[in-house]
Amino acid sequence: MYFIGLGSNDYVNNFLQPFLADGQQYSSDEFVELLISTLDKQLSMLYHLGARKVVFHGLGPLGCIPSQRVKSKTGRCLKRVNEYVLEFNSRVKELIATLNQRFPNAKLTFADTYGDVLDLIDNPTAYGFKISNTSCCNVDTTIGGLCLPNSKLCRNRKDYVFWDAFHPSDAANAILAEKLFSTLFSGPQSVSPTPSH
DSSP states (O other): OEEEEOSHHIIIIIITOTTSHHHHHOOHHHHHHHHHHHHHHHHHHHHHTTOOEEEEEOOOOGGGSHHHHTTSTTSOOOHHHHHHHHHHHHHHHHHHHHHHHHSTTOEEEEEOOHHHHHHHHHOGGGGTOSEEEEESBOBOTTTOSSBOTTOOBOSOGGGEEESSSSSBOHHHHHHHHHHHHHHHTOSOOOOOOOOOO
């Protein structure tokens, strides 16, 4: 089984940066079309190389990660960015359905965690977190959003949904992974045959 997660860096590090070519060269519709056509080629190549079981992990609400929230005057999620993500996820779902029809014996699955990630951000205390709008470590979002060298870390990492301006904390990832895998493998469990002696 192949597990693929991509697209967030295409948006955060390229399209949403006004000083880079992608943000100037493409409209949002053109950019998502570019990503989907590229993904179609890449997934087709994987199939022709022998991959049959593929799980594609959709994008979470990128408009709510700390690196994007700082662009809002109120510190809230950027609705426009989340709309881009939802369009991307929708188009990927359509592509996966098409590829499953096009390729014999292919089992491509879309793993949609957008709602789970948003719920974690909107309701952090329900999951044991205290802070979901900023990062555990000190970052400088004008030059990126990774932890600054020698930065002071938060006292309790388990209080934070985000480690840096982009990535969930280990504690948040553990919750999201549990939700994802319980959804992916929620079908009927096969019983192993009893060994014959």
